[in-house]
Amino acid sequence: MADGWWTYVVIVVAGFLATDIWRWMGVLIGHRLNEDSEALYWVRAVATALVMAVTAKLIVFPTGTLANSPLWLRLAAAGIGFAVFLGTGKRVAVGVLVPIAILIAGLLFLQP
């Protein structure tokens, strides 16, 4: 790993600039879009699909401890949790607590 000030140069150039140029471009594009314009429908669809792709990957290909847990348990927790969330009036707390409870129960049950 590089030392001292050079690391900060890397953080500014390959971190800050590499990320914020896209945020700035987003502002410039979004600045020209009108609410409820056809283009905004498309941008919204792309943004939502992007975020959900990242989200689903966290469940299917997790890093850290969860990487050692079975895929079926993670899918069951998320799937059953979402079904209960939909069936009980779409309360976010339900959509979070049910899958976490299923996951914890599964992890404890499967523990050697």
Place this chain on the structure above:
Amino acid sequence: MSPPRGNLGWFFTGMRGIISLPAFILMTSYVGFSAFALESGMTRGEAVAMTLGIWALPAQMILVGSMLGNAHIAASFLAVTLSSIRMMPMVASIMPEMRTKKTPLPMLLFVSHFIAITSWVFASRHLRDVPRDFRVAYFAGFGMTLTLTNTLIVGVSYGVVSQFPPVVAGALFMLTPVYFIASIWASAVQPVVKIAFVIGIVAGPTLALVVPGFDVLVAGIGGGTVAYLIDRYRRRKAGGGRV
């Protein structure tokens, strides 16, 4: 939401969003990042600078990873910037809801730094309940507080929290995706968002196997476009030919 108040009042209202489930979930993730940075040989100052300067957890992990491998700065830039392209449609999609005709561009450029997944979900959920004139102040209050609090958390927890017990760590990791799933679905008003939601969830992991490295981009641009076309067809049919 409440009686008329100035920008400062709405800024403080936004700040109060820090006491919420999504903010708590993100904080646990940043405690995890702090431990990861320490393990990877980053100093406390570097971990803090990355959090404040990048403010996107996946990009930060990628930068640490590439610095670990002593990658050339150009290679690090490329890896990080590829993972951050998603910021562009995310920011663009909330701008029309956030700005007024009078909002100065430099102000929006500044505020955009605080947009990442958690604050994007927050904006999608809550901006519509805030009078338009005060939406930038409201979002800045939340976004800046969230960023600065997590920067502080990274600095303070560095070297203190090495690891959570496995079951706790697993549950904390899972909080992020299940929160996004529930909150994005709950805040989806337009059908196009729900269609894109379903397509993104299926396409993300599938494309990770087919086009690793570009999966999120392809799922976003391709999946989003398909969702848009399905929705447009649906609207045309419903509207008797009119769009």
